[in-house]
Amino acid sequence: MSTAQPLSRVVVMGRDVDLWLCVTAISRALGPAGVQVTAIALPTRLRPSDISATLPPLEAFHSKLGLKEPSLIRATAGSYSLGQNFVAGFGVGRTSHFFHAWGAYGAPIDGSAFFPCWLKATRYGLKLSYQDFCLNAVAAKNGRMLLPDEATSAFGRTDYGYHMQTMAYAGYLKSIAANLGVKIYEAQIGLAERDETGSIAALILDGSLRIEGELFVDATGPDAILIGRSLDVPTDSWRPYFSADRVLAARAPAFTKTPPFAEIRISGTGWTALHPNQAATGVLHAYSSNISSDEAALESASAASAAKLADVSFHPVNACVRSKVWEGNCVAVGGSACVLDPIHDVDVHALQLGIVHLLSLFPVTGQFAVERAEYNRIMRRSYERILDFQCAFYALAPFDGEFWQQARGQSVPQPLSRKIDTFRARAQIGPMEDETFLPDSWQAIFVGLGVTPESWPPTIDRIPPNRFREEFHRTLEFIKGKVLEQPTHDGYLDSIGRSSAA
Amino acid sequence: MPRPRSAGVDTRLVNEFNRLNEMQYERIRDFLILHYTANRRVGEPLWDYTRSMPLPDSLVHKLELFRSRAALPSHRYGLFARESWLAVLVGQGIVAGGYDRLADAFPLSVLEERLSEFRNRIQTNVDAMTSHDAFIANYAQAMEIANSEVAVA
Numbered sequence: 001m002s003t004a005q006p007l008s009r010v011v012v013m014g015r016d017v018d019l020w021l022c023v024t025a026i027s028r029a030l031g032p033a034g035v036q037v038t039a040i041a042l043p044t045r046l047r048p049s050d051i052s053a054t055l056p057p058l059e060a061f062h063s064k065l066g067l068k069e070p071s072l073i074r075a076t077a078g079s080y081s082l083g084q085n086f087v088a089g090f091g092v093g094r095t096s097h098f099f100h101a102w103g104a105y106g107a108p109i110d111g112s113a114f115f116p117c118w119l120k121a122t123r124y125g126l127k128l129s130y131q132d133f134c135l136n137a138v139a140a141k142n143g144r145m146l147l148p149d150e151a152t153s154a155f156g157r158t159d160y161g162y163h164m165q166t167m168a169y170a171g172y173l174k175s176i177a178a179n180l181g182v183k184i185y186e187a188q189i190g191l192a193e194r195d196e197t198g199s200i201a202a203l204i205l206d207g208s209l210r211i212e213g214e215l216f217v218d219a220t221g222p223d224a225i226l227i228g229r230s231l232d233v234p235t236d237s238w239r240p241y242f243s244a245d246r247v248l249a250a251r252a253p254a255f256t257k258t259p260p261f262a263e264i265r266i267s268g269t270g271w272t273a274l275h276p277n278q279a280a281t282g283v284l285h286a287y288s289s290n291i292s293s294d295e296a297a298l299e300s301a302s303a304a305s306a307a308k309l310a311d312v313s314f315h316p317v318n319a320c321v322r323s324k325v326w327e328g329n330c331v332a333v334g335g336s337a338c339v340l341d342p343i344h345d346v347d348v349h350a351l352q353l354g355i356v357h358l359l360s361l362f363p364v365t366g367q368f369a370v371e372r373a374e375y376n377r378i379m380r381r382s383y384e385r386i387l388d389f390q391c392a393f394y395a396l397a398p399f400d401g402e403f404w405q406q407a408r409g410q411s412v413p414q415p416l417s418r419k420i421d422t423f424r425a426r427a428q429i430g431p432m433e434d435e436t437f438l439p440d441s442w443q444a445i446f447v448g449l450g451v452t453p454e455s456w457p458p459t460i461d462r463i464p465p466n467r468f469r470e471e472f473h474r475t476l477e478f479i480k481g482k483v484l485e486q487p488t489h490d491g492y493l494d495s496i497g498r499s500s501a502a
Numbered sequence: 503m504p505r506p507r508s509a510g511v512d513t514r515l516v517n518e519f520n521r522l523n524e525m526q527y528e529r530i531r532d533f534l535i536l537h538y539t540a541n542r543r544v545g546e547p548l549w550d551y552t553r554s555m556p557l558p559d560s561l562v563h564k565l566e567l568f569r570s571r572a573a574l575p576s577h578r579y580g581l582f583a584r585e586s587w588l589a590v591l592v593g594q595g596i597v598a599g600g601y602d603r604l605a606d607a608f609p610l611s612v613l614e615e616r617l618s619e620f621r622n623r624i625q626t627n628v629d630a631m632t633s634h635d636a637f638i639a640n641y642a643q644a645m646e647i648a649n650s651e652v653a654v655a
Contacts, residue, residue, distance in 0.1 A: 029604060426512075
């Protein structure tokens, strides 16, 4: 192959959302640039109970791909999520709850960030919680949707994620990929045929059909059939950071009124996430096999969700990152590149990051050593920032119970220790490159878990106390008025057309 | 009640201060070195030296990315924005061998049309502007009038 020729044949092997989001994106972005995409679809691993809970950036990514939100919501029995409600009930030492919103908390006061102002005010007796100043959190508690307008945009970010039936989401993406002209082969297995340089020359499907390509994408999930099994690229284990090594996935009945948020319920032996949508409630229970048996986990999950669980399955979680996510002419995206802890619903986002960075560094020709090095560098950093955020939850969790004791005893990545130090010392979130979670999220988690900073940036001391009072009052009034204007979540779902799957 | 501020210096803040300074200063340093290393003044000892002197890895990396696909530094936190990097990389005569593949999504004729449209728009805007001298003269005069009015009041 001449290296001056444009690279034009991409073969993506994988399954489910990893595969279909990847081929749709590459084809949409680079089809017009002459890139032909072939999808090798391995048998699905999805179960009817699987729900994809996603982070806010997926909305913008979808619209770049030409996906229409109402049609997506209808097709996936989907719902909107304004954030995650963490609830610690009885039996874990202290009852507490906090809302981790996909939106802004408060608005700057006289040019200073809201958070230290709120913090200082609480030291002087303010009784209102941080989330009382968050439009997303208040809307969520009232079962409302949150439609951005000029006033909310001036106030701050009001984003949302989705809760979609994963099978339907994967099917939806697949039909878009087919419409874009992606060539689709179904296969039980595809094996790599290497050339003399060690690069992948072709994939042999089910021992017969041979599919050639110039760039191969491994979207096979944790199996990592290409980058791991064929190219022997090892993983770096992230097990030492996490207490949970198993998850239970199941389905509970849909709520009568669909809550516009996810709920994470803390128990002594783990946590249980409820992801409601129009058709059902996805239940995910994370636990540790050296503390709980699968039977005990099922008991905990049933108790936490207060529902009869159906379609129950158990899965190992082996958090790890591929030491190189792009090796030779093979790029790993999604689960083949990085397996993350289930907390905070980051899987689809991690997949999105891998795809977006691949598009922005997509080779022009067969010479791509520089792109490969840069991709490996950026992806590693991006995954590590997600790791930091997940570890923060476990390292700081104040709950009683064996699971949490074990979680607090795990390793803490060094950048996270520094971040916690800075927050404790000064109520500030140290900026880092390639962060997935914004300062609002970090503050919400830190405050929610009971971390109290010892001081605040002295620049806010110039603001007179009556300005705080005025602004707090104005913000609360604004939030109250804005929330009352909103349709209920169910009303909004009705207005865009109910899912036939619901 | 708020705790009294401790009298000593908090090492946690010292560490964070140093981290942020290092990040910012290294990026400024790379930007400055770029001006010296990318020169074409052959036969002059100072410039011959700066052209061949060892470079920080972080700058080598930025140069490689630009040479291979005209990619600019992707960092968010840095004094000099991407436009500044582009101006100096191009201005110092560094040639990009490749480009961003997403640019192939447009036919060449469309790109040419858009670019010339863009250039025309800049020219039109510039033509509509007052000359620098005229602006300063007017501005200074307006300030004088305003000041004399304040004095009268």
